[in-house]
Amino acid sequence: xxxxxxxxxxxxxxxxxxxxxxxxxxxxxxxxxxxxxxxxxxxxxxxxxxxxxxxxxxxxxxxxxxxxxxxxxxxxxxxxxxxxxxxxxxxxxxxxxxxxxxxxxxxxxxxxxxxxxxxxxxxxxxxxxxxxxxxxxxxxxxxxxxxxxxxxxxxxxxxxxxxxxxxxxxxxxxxxxxxxxxxxxxxxxxxxxxxxxxxxxxxxxxxxxxxxxxxxxxxxxxxxxxxxxxxxxxxxxxxxxxxxxxxxxxxxxxxxxxxxxxxxxxxxxxxxxxxxxxxxxxxxxxxxxxxxxxxxxxxxxxxxxxxxxxxxxxxxxxxxxxxxxxxxxxxxxxxxxxxxxxxxxxxxxxxxxxxxxxxxxxxxxxxxxxxxxxxxxxxxxxxxxxxxxxxxxxxxxxxxxxxxxxxxxxxxxxxxxxxxxxxxxxxxxxxxxxxxxxxxxxxxxxxxxxxxxxxxxxxxxxxxxxxxxxxxxxxxxxxxxxxxxxxxxxxxxxxxxxxxxxxxxxxxxxxxxxxxxxxxxxxxxxxxxxxxxxxxxxxxxxxxxxxxxxxxxxxxxxxxxxxxxxxxxxxxxxxxxxxxxxxxxxxxxxxxxxxxxxxxxxxxxxxxxxxxxxxxxxxx
Numbered sequence: 001x002x003x004x005x006x007x008x009x010x011x012x013x014x015x016x017x018x019x020x021x022x023x024x025x026x027x028x029x030x031x032x033x034x035x036x037x038x039x040x041x042x043x044x045x046x047x048x049x050x051x052x053x054x055x056x057x058x059x060x061x062x063x064x065x066x067x068x069x070x071x072x073x074x075x076x077x078x079x080x081x082x083x084x085x086x087x088x089x090x091x092x093x094x095x096x097x098x099x100x101x102x103x104x105x106x107x108x109x110x111x112x113x114x115x116x117x118x119x120x121x122x123x124x125x126x127x128x129x130x131x132x133x134x135x136x137x138x139x140x141x142x143x144x145x146x147x148x149x150x151x152x153x154x155x156x157x158x159x160x161x162x163x164x165x166x167x168x169x170x171x172x173x174x175x176x177x178x179x180x181x182x183x184x185x186x187x188x189x190x191x192x193x194x195x196x197x198x199x200x201x202x203x204x205x206x207x208x209x210x211x212x213x214x215x216x217x218x219x220x221x222x223x224x225x226x227x228x229x230x231x232x233x234x235x236x237x238x239x240x241x242x243x244x245x246x247x248x249x250x251x252x253x254x255x256x257x258x259x260x261x262x263x264x265x266x267x268x269x270x271x272x273x274x275x276x277x278x279x280x281x282x283x284x285x286x287x288x289x290x291x292x293x294x295x296x297x298x299x300x301x302x303x304x305x306x307x308x309x310x311x312x313x314x315x316x317x318x319x320x321x322x323x324x325x326x327x328x329x330x331x332x333x334x335x336x337x338x339x340x341x342x343x344x345x346x347x348x349x350x351x352x353x354x355x356x357x358x359x360x361x362x363x364x365x366x367x368x369x370x371x372x373x374x375x376x377x378x379x380x381x382x383x384x385x386x387x388x389x390x391x392x393x394x395x396x397x398x399x400x401x402x403x404x405x406x407x408x409x410x411x412x413x414x415x416x417x418x419x420x421x422x423x424x425x426x427x428x429x430x431x432x433x434x435x436x437x438x439x440x441x442x443x444x445x446x447x448x449x450x451x452x453x454x455x456x457x458x459x460x461x462x463x464x465x466x467x468x469x470x471x472x473x474x475x476x477x478x479x480x481x482x483x484x485x486x487x488x489x490x491x492x493x494x495x496x497x498x499x500x501x502x503x504x505x506x507x508x509x510x511x512x513x514x515x516x517x518x519x520x521x522x523x524x525x526x527x528x529x530x531x532x533x534x535x536x537x538x539x540x541x542x543x544x545x546x547x548x549x550x551x552x553x554x555x556x557x558x559x560x561x562x563x564x565x566x567x568x569x570x571x572x573x574x575x576x577x578x579x580x581x582x583x584x585x586x587x588x589x590x591x592x593x594x595x596x597x598x599x600x601x602x603x604x605x606x607x608x609x610x611x612x613x614x615x616x617x618x619x620x
Contacts, residue, residue: 016568016569017569019565019569020570023452023561023562023565023566026456026565027455027456027459030456030459030460034459034462034463037466037467041466046465049458049462050112050465050470051471051473052112052473052474053097053098053111053112053410053471054410054474055472055473056113056471057112057407057408058111058112058113058408059111059113059120059405059406060109060110060111060407061110061111061120061406062102062106062108062403063403064400065078065081065105065398066268066400066401073104077398078105079101081396081398081400082100082101084393084396085109087389087393088393089111089123097110097112106403107400112471114407119386120402120405122387122390128271128297129296129297129352129353130275130295130296131294131296131333131350132291132292132293132294132350133218133291133339133340133347133349133350133351134288134289134291134346134347134351135278135290135291136288136289137288137346139286140252140287216291217291217292217294217336218291218340218343220347223242223243223244223247224242224243224244225242225243225278226239226241228273228277230269230273230277231269231273234265243280243289244289247289250282251263252282252287253282263282268356270356271355271399273356275292276293277292278292279293281351281353281356286361288351288361294332294336295332299325299329300323300392301324301325302324303322303388303391303392305321305322305379305388308374318379319380319381319384320375320376320384321379322372322374322375323372323375324371324372325371325372326371333373336350337350337364337369341364341365349361350362352375354390354391355399359375360375360377362376417474417477420474420481423481424477424484427481427485431446431484431485432447435488435491439495441579441580441584441586441587442495442587442588445567445570445571445574446495449487449566450487453487453559453562456558456562457483457554457555461476461554472547472551475545475547475548476548476550476551478548479547479548479550479555483552483559486530486552486555487562490527490559490567494516494519494563494568494571495588496519497515497516497522498511498516498571498589500515501515502583502591502594503591503594503595507581508580508581508583509576509581511575511589512568512571512572524560527559527560530552530553530556534550534553535549536549538550
């Protein structure tokens, strides 16, 4: 019977040392992670938190909409672009960026720190995703010095992998070759001849195109169709020219404007090509003539990135962007891959384009009917994350070009930040003084709990700066100051529960466990309400309030962790000491000072502190 009672008492006290060991491991893992990012991260991490735009300053860029000739932009499209850019910025973490409009067609983006050129470009790109069937390819001189492999669309795990093809120039074409337009002469008699010839050529092209109508997006007859008005309006083609002639003229690597349209000009116009018309584009290895888009970014419901896993579930180290299609996209993608898998050579391939750039041109090894696609290629973690964010949050109504780029100073002066830190220090000091006056030696448990909580918060904020681009703004600092009171409140609830148990006549060891069982529910419920409030603020508010809500929610989670892995275990161990266990007058658990009264049964052969006090009074 005594053994059963002893086991019950031991089980009620838990394993305080085990909880402390868990806390030490968490603490060590957090700061080891910070050290690893600072030593080996790419880019390198740091030992201090990243600061927001208001505390550190940053870069402000002005973006202007690039409109096709004859088109205009309205306020609704500008506001849509602002929302998409803001989502792209937030998708990279709580970075405290500011996005606003300027005039009728300009957008101002202010980013903290010194963002990379790739980051700035990713914000301004339209990011219209298109899946186009490849009609033919032609080799080009690659710009890169390192060879790039051709990716493949993923096969079902039961299907054997096939070797990836290499890109080779296409020597055979369908339909007539490029129709050349002769140069005009200076003779007055022949001045009207070029116009008449061009008109005749255009009519002949239209007649031939009508007689050779493509049956689907993979039909080589698209090469004989007249180019869309987009190419003509931008001066890269003439009326009557076909996509075959456009494919021949398209330059993938020209950087000399004197030699003709540059590769950048070709890409910009290719990005404007209608989805229901063919297009031309390049990757690092080849030039592509592609059919109309049958699957596009509007059909994508989600985009993520991560490492590719093989059929055994082992990560290969290759980075990929994973797409999930809606119902319409799933059906369209299944139909396209079912058609492509039966074709040979270049026509078996699928070009994936974003803003006129071909980011991948995989072969089709099997029909994909589950609405899941994976884009592989020469992605880095940064480029894959950037592309997935662009695709996830939608395409801008137009592409934007950078007008200005200026370094800006902090919006909040060092004096205001210093005053905020002083306010936090004063609040912390008042909590410490109150704890020591109210709880005496027990107040030191509060002090050390706050120090542990502060250290974990500092480490978490610093690590999130590297992992999730979290930046600490003045609003975030305010959230940390408010969290001091939230954290102290949990300790007070616990201590008062224990003191109530002592007042009822329980010995301190039993009072700690009984008080914890009751206080734990109250602490969890209180922190759950705080976390829910922070979550609502974060998802429904602007960026400034988001920072406050984020730090408040973070410290609320850490409060639960500290109370369970430090405060309660430490108090359990202290209750076993003579100073606290016997209720010393400076311990904070003096039964006489707390007004303990009555006799409480504490087990066979045991009496409570109240019993002993009563016995001592009777002897006197």
